[in-house]
Amino acid sequence: MSEDFVEIIEVSPRDGIQNDEKILPATIKLELIKRAVDAGADRIEATSFVNPKRVPQMADADEVANNLPRGTATRFIGLTLNRRGFDRAVAAKLDEANFVVVATDTFNQRNQGVPTAESITAFGEIMRDAPSDIKVGVTIGAAFGCPFEGEVPLNRLMDVVDACAAFGPHEIALADTIGVAVPKDVTERVTAVRRAYPDLPVRLHLHNTRNTGFANAWAGLEAGARSLDASLGGVGGCPFAPRATGNIATEDLLYMLERSGVHTNMALDAAIEAAKWLEAQLDKTVPGQVMKAGGFPSPEAGEAAA
């Protein structure tokens, strides 16, 4: 990937709606995915294969995964927390599985029922047994701070990164699950991973909980991350993290990147339309701002100035 290109991973069908009290039917989830495909998303985190008793919003994961709009350049990811979830992602013939390991034991225990070391072991077994037609990446949750344990020291994060990297994932994602990072943290941690593993692509998963998400995205790009997660309208949250709010909004991110000369494969207009559509489906105001303000210059600007 060139320096002036950023890959966008649309996560609204998974992170975006998993925390909403309104449970969208599979048909609406698939329409959302179709709109993200049409807007040009490089990858879409389509669903998560988790226990439906714990995350009822994802109870239809298999139905969604089996009806994805295939046949374009967009690749589909399934989130998995354990072997059972991974096997479901394989059965659904997803392009990629994204395995989550949380950097702190308390959060890992809440999120997936075992301490961090057990999730790392499970990840290693998955990497060993994964069929060749599915890519496997890893997301390190709470990489910048934990709702239960507080600060996550850099050496703790790097211990988890080292353990996961040893198994050979195709990429490593650092997740600011509860949106506490500031640009300095992102620069520090992305740089540390890039230095330790120059050939391992770094992806960033950012929440805008404290309004630092876009500054963090920019810091991450400058430090060498080339893939960014975002969700249409900025929807999202985590069912197991208190007060977690949405991801950085896809269309706001596109606006910032485009106006800065950083290219993506997504179309801003289509993303804005998709965000408005999603807002109507959720029946509540979503955090995205460019969907309200519009792009710039607006198509009517010439007439207005005349």
Ligand code: ZN
């Ligand atoms: Zn998230």
